[in-house]
Amino acid sequence: MYMPPAPIPVSIVTGFLGAGKSTLLNRLLQDPALSDAAVIINEFGEVGIDHLLVQGSSDSIIELSNGCLCCTVRGELIDTLADLLDRIQTEKVKPVSRVIIETTGLADPVPVLLAIMAHPAIAMAFRIDGVVTLVDALTGADTLARHDEAVRQAAVADRLVTTKTDLAASADRDDLVRTLERLNPMAEIIDVADAPASGPALLVTGLFDPARKAPSVGEWLAAEDHQHSHHHHHDVNRHGEHIRAFALTAGRVASPAAIEAFQHRLAAEYGDNLLRLKGVVALSGDDRPLVVHGVRDMVYPPSRLAAQSGAENQQTRLVVITRDLPETVVRELFETYLDRPGIDRPDRAALDDNPLSAFGFKA
Numbered sequence: 001m002y003m004p005p006a007p008i009p010v011s012i013v014t015g016f017l018g019a020g021k022s023t024l025l026n027r028l029l030q031d032p033a034l035s036d037a038a039v040i041i042n043e044f045g046e047v048g049i050d051h052l053l054v055q056g057s058s059d060s061i062i063e064l065s066n067g068c069l070c071c072t073v074r075g076e077l078i079d080t081l082a083d084l085l086d087r088i089q090t091e092k093v094k095p096v097s098r099v100i101i102e103t104t105g106l107a108d109p110v111p112v113l114l115a116i117m118a119h120p121a122i123a124m125a126f127r128i129d130g131v132v133t134l135v136d137a138l139t140g141a142d143t144l145a146r147h148d149e150a151v152r153q154a155a156v157a158d159r160l161v162t163t164k165t166d167l168a169a170s171a172d173r174d175d176l177v178r179t180l181e182r183l184n185p186m187a188e189i190i191d192v193a194d195a196p197a198s199g200p201a202l203l204v205t206g207l208f209d210p211a212r213k214a215p216s217v218g219e220w221l222a223a224e225d226h227q228h229s230h231h232h233h234h235d236v237n238r239h240g241e242h243i244r245a246f247a248l249t250a251g252r253v254a255s256p257a258a259i260e261a262f263q264h265r266l267a268a269e270y271g272d273n274l275l276r277l278k279g280v281v282a283l284s285g286d287d288r289p290l291v292v293h294g295v296r297d298m299v300y301p302p303s304r305l306a307a308q309s310g311a312e313n314q315q316t317r318l319v320v321i322t323r324d325l326p327e328t329v330v331r332e333l334f335e336t337y338l339d340r341p342g343i344d345r346p347d348r349a350a351l352d353d354n355p356l357s358a359f360g361f362k363a
């Protein structure tokens, strides 16, 4: 295997679902200093759309197949890094100055770190520079209380970046910072709106050093290493029975208002169980799809992509990740808002008139 003169630094950008990873990366990738960085994206859901949402020079963005990086896709990450080295050696691609890995929001970063650090050849060619973890100031406290993955993401970080502070009350951000300081006393905590978060230096933290983390981080790495080296049965879906990820699809949509109304209804009624909604909405008579986002009970303003060609871009594709909310409830609501008839499905007018849950499910 080709060995570059010095190991290529690897930055891991993590943070719970919808924390703002792609938004931040898009901003950083505008900087010429990162023009020769390779970006590896991983998402959890049947429909890959992140490659559309993270903009950069197209051959530097590699999308891993769907599934979670900390579970099924770990081997693929190693293969991808090995392949990248090979392509650099054979001059199929230019040397890269850095690899940036954006994990899924559900990823436990510990197995991802270990996959790189414990692989003999990969660990010689790449070095983990650092972990930058984003924490949503609106939902972060609740997410940390409910999801171990979020706690681990915060605890392994070299830098913690609070996001959405333009939307959150400053007292809530202060409380969140105190919680983060307890979880990870050594990490620098910065705000996404502050200058240090706006440039590529955000990703440069020096060598990732487990010894500088809370003692639990060393224990997690050791436990993971044991599992790794003893080939224990690995839980393919670490995220448990409660989490569901699925796709909602449709053709071109005549009115974006229907999708927006669906999003608001879903968020208002099931926001507590709605971990994430994101997608690309193909519109009739307009080749520039809408990008829609929701996190818990927040519906974010839609944005537009540049005009897209290709059959897949004629499709509306939404990825939904729920906790303790059956897929059928979301799917029925979607069909209703798109006015697609179904047996026993109330029409939209009836639904809008009825303030109570229409499908008999209430969290």
Ligand SMILES: Nc1nc2c(ncn2[C@@H]2O[C@H](COP(=O)(O)OP(=O)(O)OP(=O)(O)O)[C@@H](O)[C@H]2O)c(=O)[nH]1
Binding pocket: 015, 016, 017, 018, 019, 020, 021, 022, 023, 024, 104, 105, 163, 164, 165, 166, 167, 192, 276, 278, 293, 294, 295, 300, 301
């Ligand atoms: N107001 C505000 N909105 C933000 C901020 N950061 C992200 N957003 C919005 O939050 C939504 C989700 O942001 P993304 O960057 O897609 O989040 P992500 O972490 O990449 O999401 P996943 O990959 O699905 O986990 C988008 O609509 C963003 O525009 C912020 O600091 N302030």
